[in-house]
Amino acid sequence: MNKIFIVLLSLVLFSYLGVVSAHTENNSIYLGQEACAPCEPVEEQIEKPCDAVTCDSGDFYPYLFKRNRHRQSLLDSIEVFGWVQAGVYTNSRGNTVTRTKGANSNGRSVTQLELQSGNGNLFSTVQSTDFLVNQVWLGVKKDADGTHGLDWGFAAEGYFGPEAWIAQSWGDANFDYGWQDGDYYTAIPQLYAQLAYGNLSVKLGKFETILGFESLRAPDFFFFSHSYIFLLEPYSHSGAFFQYTPGNKWSFGAAYTTGTDTSIENAYDDHGFIGTISYQLSNKLNLSYAVMYNHNGYGAYVSETSDPNNTGLNRYGLSGTNVYLHTVAANYSISDKWNYSLQWNYNDVKTREDGSHTFAYGIANYLTYQFNDHWGIGFRAEWAKNILGYETDISEYTFGVNWKPYSNISIRPELRYDYSANKIEKPFNNGLNRDQFSGGITGIVSF
Numbered sequence: 001m002n003k004i005f006i007v008l009l010s011l012v013l014f015s016y017l018g019v020v021s022a023h024t025e026n027n028s029i030y031l032g033q034e035a036c037a038p039c040e041p042v043e044e045q046i047e048k049p050c051d052a053v054t055c056d057s058g059d060f061y062p063y064l065f066k067r068n069r070h071r072q073s074l075l076d077s078i079e080v081f082g083w084v085q086a087g088v089y090t091n092s093r094g095n096t097v098t099r100t101k102g103a104n105s106n107g108r109s110v111t112q113l114e115l116q117s118g119n120g121n122l123f124s125t126v127q128s129t130d131f132l133v134n135q136v137w138l139g140v141k142k143d144a145d146g147t148h149g150l151d152w153g154f155a156a157e158g159y160f161g162p163e164a165w166i167a168q169s170w171g172d173a174n175f176d177y178g179w180q181d182g183d184y185y186t187a188i189p190q191l192y193a194q195l196a197y198g199n200l201s202v203k204l205g206k207f208e209t210i211l212g213f214e215s216l217r218a219p220d221f222f223f224f225s226h227s228y229i230f231l232l233e234p235y236s237h238s239g240a241f242f243q244y245t246p247g248n249k250w251s252f253g254a255a256y257t258t259g260t261d262t263s264i265e266n267a268y269d270d271h272g273f274i275g276t277i278s279y280q281l282s283n284k285l286n287l288s289y290a291v292m293y294n295h296n297g298y299g300a301y302v303s304e305t306s307d308p309n310n311t312g313l314n315r316y317g318l319s320g321t322n323v324y325l326h327t328v329a330a331n332y333s334i335s336d337k338w339n340y341s342l343q344w345n346y347n348d349v350k351t352r353e354d355g356s357h358t359f360a361y362g363i364a365n366y367l368t369y370q371f372n373d374h375w376g377i378g379f380r381a382e383w384a385k386n387i388l389g390y391e392t393d394i395s396e397y398t399f400g401v402n403w404k405p406y407s408n409i410s411i412r413p414e415l416r417y418d419y420s421a422n423k424i425e426k427p428f429n430n431g432l433n434r435d436q437f438s439g440g441i442t443g444i445v446s447f
Contacts, residue, residue, distance in 0.1 A: 082446070091438035134161050134163065138158050159188075190208055210276055238257060328343070329341070409446075
């Protein structure tokens with residue numbers, strides 16, 4: 001069934017490549033930059049000029065600086081969107097993918113990939129050699145525009161693919177957790193209601209994290225693979241997120257959540273807080289800082305290795321933990337073509353039972369060059385420590401190309417090299433090697 005589904009989606013993808021119009025509006029492919037088409041008032045419209053629309057690639061929290069146009073009718077303001085991403089990723093070691101079958105937390109028998117097999121610890125590209133439909137994403141949303149008084153909005157999005165498990169509510173094994181068919185998962189990454197008034201807005205429900213720079217959303221990210229520090233961040237939260245944008249320079253955010261990657265049900269009695277601040281220091285430089293505190297409570301989770309009668313453990317197999325995550329990000333627009341970005345993550349997990357701490361941290365650098373509306377190149381250099389359970393340094397260097405023959409089509413080849421300083425616990429090729437070359441190519445069609 002999966003193979004038939006993949007073949008059908010592939011036919012749709014490549015058929016669409018041949019018929020899509022070349023006259024659609026061009027999109028920028030700078031890191032993290034959204035497409036925009038600023039409108040300019042003509043003389044006949046001078047009494048009601050359009051609001052300025054900007055796409056600031058330096059905004060690491062993309063919705064904080066967003067400006068809407070004058071309020072539209074209800075049907076015009078509702079947006080239906082989506083994309084299909086398909087491709088292949090492989091490595092120089094030629095190691096095969098290892099799968100195990102067993103019961104998940106809901107008791108359902110599922111097949112899972114061993115992370116050290118395949119491409120070896122490369123998140124979202126772990127399954128090597130096989131052609132995969134990485135993402136089928138469909139959403140409907142209405143942005144709340146508070147510039148003209150009280151307004152409402154919402155978002156509902158679905159995600160299908162082999163990496164969709166990270167967008168599920170796996171934190172408390174509820175809601176969409178366990179939606180799986182073979183190597184493919186289905187998730188509801190966002191489902192929230194929104195209210196806005198003036199410069200203040202609030203989201204209530206399940207929403208994507210406001211931490212960090214990288215995203216699972218394929219069209220919003222330059223590279224095919226992800227950095228190691230991306231693994232330190234949660235993907236989603238359930239709760240309430242408040243945003244306040246007093247001007248064009250400052251932006252503030254605060255959220256109360258039911259933990260990380262959890263549903264509203266909050267089965268483990270988690271709770272947390274997130275605070276963000278962003279400042280546009282100049283036309284070229286944007287600075288951002290975010291902090292997350294998460295209190296992992298006691299739950300009814302029982303791991304395979306724990307005592308079946310012990311129901312006092314949380315999902316980490318611990319009696320309770322406090323998690324602190326700090327993220328510092330900067331973006332500098334060197335010129336109209338060059339762009340440099342930096343992100344530093346620091347994660348501290350404290351076990352309340354004995355007061356011990358586990359630290360993991362790293363820094364990633366991104367440099368992109370935009371030749372024109374159709375071609376761009378990018379380079380990522382990263383260093384991280386204590387990632388994936390390895391108490392050592394690990395680094396990766398990634399070079400990618402983005403080709404956009406049309407505004408809604410992107411082809412992205414990539415080459416990557418990973419190296420670990422650990423001579424004993426080797427993370428690649430099923431524990432046989434300290435380094436690994438890998439690469440792949442993916443195509444994205446947005447609609």
